[in-house]
Amino acid sequence: MLFRNVAARSTLRALQSSNASVARSALGNPVFKAGLTSSARSAIRPAIKPNFALAAHKPVTTALVRYASTAAKDDEDVDMMAGMKSEAKVIKDTFSLSEVPKDALYLGMAGVVPYLVTSLQTVALSFEINRAAAAGDGLIFSGQSAELMLHMLEPIQVGYGAVILSFLGAIHWGLEWAGYGGRFGYRRYAAGIIAPAVAWPTLLLPVEYALISQFLAFTFLYYNDARAAAAGRAPHWYGMYRFVLTFVVGASIVATLIGRERIQSSVAAEHSIQDKINALIFLQKKEKEEAEARKKAELEE
Known part of the structure; x- marks a missing residue:
């Protein structure tokens, strides 16, 4: 086994x-x-x-990849254009004056025309004066004629600015009398008093200082008006309305100052307020001496 x-x-x-x-x-x-x-x-x-x-199928795959990338780029372009259009619409709505009453809008725009005209004339006359100083004669006017016309424009622009500043202050008196947004008393009346108190003394200053002072006064009044509109003491459209008008006026004043600065060496210096006061004192002193001399001569006779 x-x-x-x-x-x-x-x-x-x-x-x-x-x-x-x-x-x-x-x-x-x-x-x-x-x-x-x-x-x-x-x-x-x-x-x-x-x-x-x-x-x-590689060419087909490449085409699909290219199509996908192109479609994504087109979408980005569309999104970018949509974003730009949206931003442009926001800017347009922000600076829109559609809610401003038409009569106030038209009259307000007409009110800045004197500033634009005097500013453009100042720039043109400055060019004529500089050309006359360099080439011996201006393009349209002679150097003396252009300088004379420039001195005639100075009180027009400064005086008109003082009038407009006083008018802007008086608007708050009207709002207080109408009781718009409530009663504020002296707080609202003060704006109507400060504006002419600052505006009219600029008539005694040299042109450059007068224009700078008025530019600052316009800016301060716009700030005060914008706050009043935001607080309900003025119509809600009044802030943007004042911004547009103040921008035009401020740009005109700046253009005038630039034009005048270019001819400082060509135009005879303007008499300052101190020179005018000294001349007045000298004239009074001379008149007093002449009166005493006449009185002394009468006594001797």
Whole structure:
């Protein structure tokens, strides 16, 4: 019995070793290698096919990528244009004067015309004076004529500015009398008093100082009017209305100052208020001396 078991085990081991050697020889056989290679190729082909398909459709993929990038760029351009239009609309609405009564708007715009005219004339006459000083004669007027016309414009512009400043102060008196936004008494009346108190003394100053003082007065009154409109003491549109008009007036004053600054060396210096006061004192002193001399001569006779 024991012998039979040992013989069976030996036979089984011999069969296993013979099968392993056959398998090794089969793997080393070229015929088997060819079959294995062909079968491996058939197994790999499905994995390679998508790569060949992607390569075949590469122009289509590139076109899709370009279309996507172009579409995104177009969307950005559309968004940018929409943002610019939105900002432009905000600016337009901010500086809109559509709520201002038409009669007040037209009369207010007409009120700044004298400033524009005198400012443009000052710039033109300054050009004529400079040309006459450099070339001997102006383009339209002579140097002396241009200088005379410039001195005639000075009191017109300064005097008109004093009138407008006084008018702007008086508006608050009218609002107080109408009770617009409530009663504020002296607080509102003060604006109507300060404006002419600052405006009219500028008539005694040299032109440059007078224009600068009026520019500051216009700016202060605009600030006060804007606060009044925001607080309900004036119509809500009054702040923007005053801003536009003050901007035109301020630009005209600045242009006038620039034009006058360019001719400082060509125009005879204007007499200051101190010179006028000294001349008046000298004249009074001379008249007094002449009166005493006449009285002394009468006594001697």
